Amino acid sequence: MAERLTEETVQKIADAAAIALTDEERQTILKELQEILDFVDVLRAVPVDGVEPTVHPVPLAIFMREDEPERRHDREALLARAPEAEGGFIRVPRVLGD
Amino acid sequence: MAAYGDLLEERIPDLRRRLETGELAPEALLEAALERIAAVEDRIESFIALDPDAARRRAAALSEKRRRGEALGALYGIPAAVKDNIAVAGLPMTAGSRMLEGFLPPDDAVVTERLLAADAVIVGKANLDEFAMGGSTETSAYRTTKNPWHPDRVPGGSSGGSAAAVAAREVWYAIGTDSGGSIRQPASFTGIVGFKPTYGRIPRTGVVAFASSFDTVGVLARTVEEAAIVYDALHGFHPSDTTSLPRDREPVAPTLGRDVRGLKVAVPTFWLVGLHPDVRARTEEALRVLEGLGAIVEPVDMPHLAYAEAAYTILTMGEAASNLARFDGLRYGRRFSDARDLAALYAETRARGFGREVKRRVLLGTYFLSAGRYEDMYVRAQKVRTLIRRDFERVFADYDLVAGPTVPTPAFPLSERLSDPVAMYQSDRLTSPANLAGLPAVSVPAGFSAEGLPIGLQLVGDVAEDALVLQAAYAYQAATEHHRRRPAL
Amino acid sequence: MAYETVVGLEVHVELATKTKLFCSCRTDFGDEPNTNTCPICLAYPGTLPVLNEAAVALALKAALALNCEITRETKFDRKHYFYPDLPKAYQVSQFDRPLGRNGYVDIEVDGEKKRIRIERLHLEEDAGKLIHTPGGTLVDFNRGGVPLIEIVTAPDIRSGKEAAAFLTELRAILAYAGVSDVRMEEGSLRCDANVSVRPVGETRFGTKTEIKNMNSIGSVERAIEYEAARQMEVLAQGGTIVQETRRYDEARRVTVGMRAKETSADYRYFPDPDLVAFTIPEAWIEEIRESLPELPDARRKRYVEEFGLSSYDARVLTQEKAVGDFFEAAVAHGGDVKAIANWMMVEVLGYLNKEQKSIDAVPMTPAHLSRLVRLIEDGTISGRIAKEIFPEVIATGADPEALVREKGLVQIQDAALLEAVVKRVLEANPKSVADYLAGKEKALGHLVGQVMKETKGKANPGLANALLKKALEARRGAGGA
Ligand SMILES: [Zn+2]
Secondary structure (H helix, E strand, O other): OOOOOOOHHHHHHHHOOOOOHHHHHHHHHHHHHHHHHHHHHHHHHHOOOOOOOOOOOOOOOOOOOOOOOOOOHHHHHHHOOOOOOOOOOOOOOOOOOO | HHHHHHHHHHHHHHHHHHHOOOOOOOOHHHHHHHHHHHHHHHHHHOOEEEHHHHHHHHHHHHEEEEEHOOOOOOOOOEEEEEEEEEEEOOOOOOOOOOOHHHOOOOOOOOHHHHHHHHEEEEEEOOOHHHHHHHOOOOOOOOOOOOEEEEEEEOOOOHHHHHHHHOOOOOOOOOEEEEEOOOOHHHHHHHHHHHHHOOOOOOOOOEOOOOOOOOOOOEEEEEEEEEHHHHHHHHHHEEEEEOOOOOOOOOHHHOOOOOOOOOEEEEEEEEHOOOOHHHHHHHHHHHHHHHOOOOOOEEEEEEOOOOHHEEEHHHHHHHHHHHHHOOOOOOOOOOOOOOOHHHHHHHHHHHHHOOHHHHHHHHHHHHHHHHOOHHHHHHHHHHHHHHHHHHHHHHHHHHHEEEEEEEEOOOOEEOOOOOOOOOHHHHOOOOOOHHHHHOOOOEEEEEOOOOOOOEEEEEEHHHOEEEOHHHHHHHHHHHHOOOHHHHOOO | OEEEEEEEEEEEEEOOOEOOOOOOOOOOOOOOOOOOOHHHHHHHOOOOOOHHHHHHHHHHHHHHHHOEEOOOOOOOOOEEEEOOOOOOEEEEEEEOOEEEEEEEEEEEEOOOEEEEEEEEEEEEEEEOEEEEEEEEEEEEEOOOEEEEEEEEEEEEEHHHHHHHHHHHHHHHHHHHHHHOOOOOOOOOOOEEEEEEEEOOOOOOOOHHHHEEEEEOHHHHHHHHHHHHHHHHHHHHHHOOOOOOOOEEOOOOOOOEEEOOOOOOOOOOOOOOOOOEEOOOOHHHHHHHHHHHOOOOOHHHOOOOHOOOOOOOOOHHHHHOOOHHHHHHHHHHHOOHHHHHHHHHHHHHHHHHHOOOOOOHOOOHHHHHEEEEEEEEHHOOOOOOHHHHHHHHHHHOOOOHHHHHHHHOOOOEEOOOHHHHHHHHHHHHHHHHHHHHHHOOHHHHHHHHHHHHOOOOOOOOOHHHHHHHHHHHHHHOOOOOO
């Protein structure tokens, strides 16, 4: 049996995912998420003890790069894509200093 | 006009020969495509962005290249569409999302570099489900692409724009991505060939990540031969994607036509249940065709396929929640908030920048990775992924290919499943296993439903057996005529 | 009730690579903001990480230098949180397969040796830097993606002093191994402390607080001492300790509670699907192990055994690898080892300390120091002259021998020459002579001083002494002045 979601749980998830929800959205999303949770609950029927989890589906060899600096982009071109930039910095609303 | 019409039905190898001799100029072929696009695009809406002028400059440069007597690439002068979650420098890349409206990628994706190195002409960026999340291309923030075979049907997704552009003869081939069926399902719905190579065969660099361990770049074209030619130009390791794989031992296209006699084909019994009757019938017929070609077709039991969709849902949502966390309106893209409070700025930007389906998946993905659920749900799904891989391994110990339908139904009506996510996810149930196991798989036209909607046959090979998959699909296509029918547009 | 302090440290160390952990941007400190950035470290869509082999090698080197077991089957995990200094909104780190485990560092406090266990050492990427202004926060991603190792100790530390000793030794080891430049003031070594107290004899741990914002080893020591005393006071008053993060205020020398987070952080770790899990080849580990230089502890033992130095002197000379290297190079050029050791500890380190310089930054060579010491030994110059010319030698790299000759500072060894001076001095100082003859031996010192003065310090003090004595005794024999 899948976990029964509550509005509080949905809000906690939304906070962790940094997505604002209106009260109405929270209710409809709760229903949709619950349906999906019920749907994926079938996995509980599968015995998985002792089975290794898969991260990549195919065998991949590790590849590492040499420690050689390379510069292909200039700062102004990159910062031009930021909604707010100033004096070579990216600017964001004030964060409380810590 | 008439001449253009003829060009549209010509295949890439023939066009490539005529372009090489100079009998046909890249500019002329491009104009044929642009004229076709002008004629049908308002009804199909395959593209998010078109740049005819850039394409014309490119075609002219290619003409010049030939005049200089330089060697010409495998895709010399052939117009293509690129799914809009793949970077093409000079064109915006939105991934179908408001979040990236107007975003100009600073570099070409590796697959784009390789297309251009093969002398391709890119005409525009194809529509897709937002961040490739969906099976109908309806979650795009920009437009709704229609199925060229029926104006009220979805083209499938998420590479629906790519598939529709090829099926509507707007371009000769298109690049797509497939994380759970996003190339094969729309190929099936639009009556074309959709090839998803082995995971890692085509580097992901420059491709907006949805679910990193599933995302696979692939090709949509009208025939298997054309798909193989394009694949040959694109695959192989690149040092910027350390999850990419080495090149195939030899180019695949020249090996097409190899005998498939004696090939052992397994058909999972689970893939033949719960199908639309026409899909069932076309699949049975297709399997008989394979037998007629000398293949040995046998049913097999793969006990974990029934869990593929659930495992796929959990794993891709978890990866998506993580991959999409970077979209916060600070360094690039759009900021949808004037909040002076940082947390509010994040939450509002992401609430307005993401569409409903993306939010659904990001929220659930966050849930699956959260403390207390991670082991129980996410890790369990990773283990089921292992079991599904083992099912395939067992089958491939005795068989060369796994076959079945691509999708349980023909193309469904527009907006039918938008508000029914579970039904939408289930349309991936026959395609997602190949992504869970990283296997090469192709969807090839296998006839039509009673309503005249295309139906696809899916062939899946073992890891790195990309060539075998295409060889078998080619043999099947050579024995059938389905791919010759074209939508009445 | 008597309490004891229990401390565990989390130390972040920036690795001395040329480029970042997952992209080819430079890691240089102090560059113009955001000049060392690229689409990868700004987390543009479609970018992928490519692991820097040198970072893995340096992390392994650190792990081996700290006596860790190497986790050969290793991988990277994503640690999620939203913050403007973290472009991907996750940090690539290592969760359950840290590169190193179960290491240790031996320290010595008040003559007592103690082993501090290291629970884990893992590789991860650094975050960017935030600059807070009244109008908003500015972000510089130059540091974002720089490779870090995080070293976590067991709660084996019992005082601020032990913590300081641990950090001093850790710094030395990492610097010796060439893993990092370990500059706390530039942030290439950063330390947080988990502090709790418990009644002596109690085996369970008390509630801990996490102390941040300590910018030097001294401030770590002070912060821990303050925090432990604060906790003991709270308990003595019948209060309870609140688990929280506290900031150390160096100016006021107190720890201050930071705004408590409403919920405890859930980082949602999972294996990074953009990076391949990998096995570290045994041969690579061996190669790195063999490349490790002699570490401070071994070097100290050698100084005691081979050079006969005291363990204190050995510690001073080995604190910094470059200082020990200089010392040994000077010894190799010849001269009395203990004399060279003294010159190093008093004059050289004193100078470096005063000038805030590192030994690599001074023009003086080990050969110069050796020569200077030998000039004293062979009587060419006096110790006083040596000290006089030293500032010039160290600051300009002038050859002491040439300098001595050039300035005419060669010691007067010629008894005939000196006898004349002695005679003059005795005649000019009748009172001192009388005092000496009256039994006030001290007067001799004054006379020697006068001889030195007359010769501008060039007289061999021993010879001057002997000649004076001889002349004075001769006068005594002659029946007084
Ligand atoms: Zn970078």
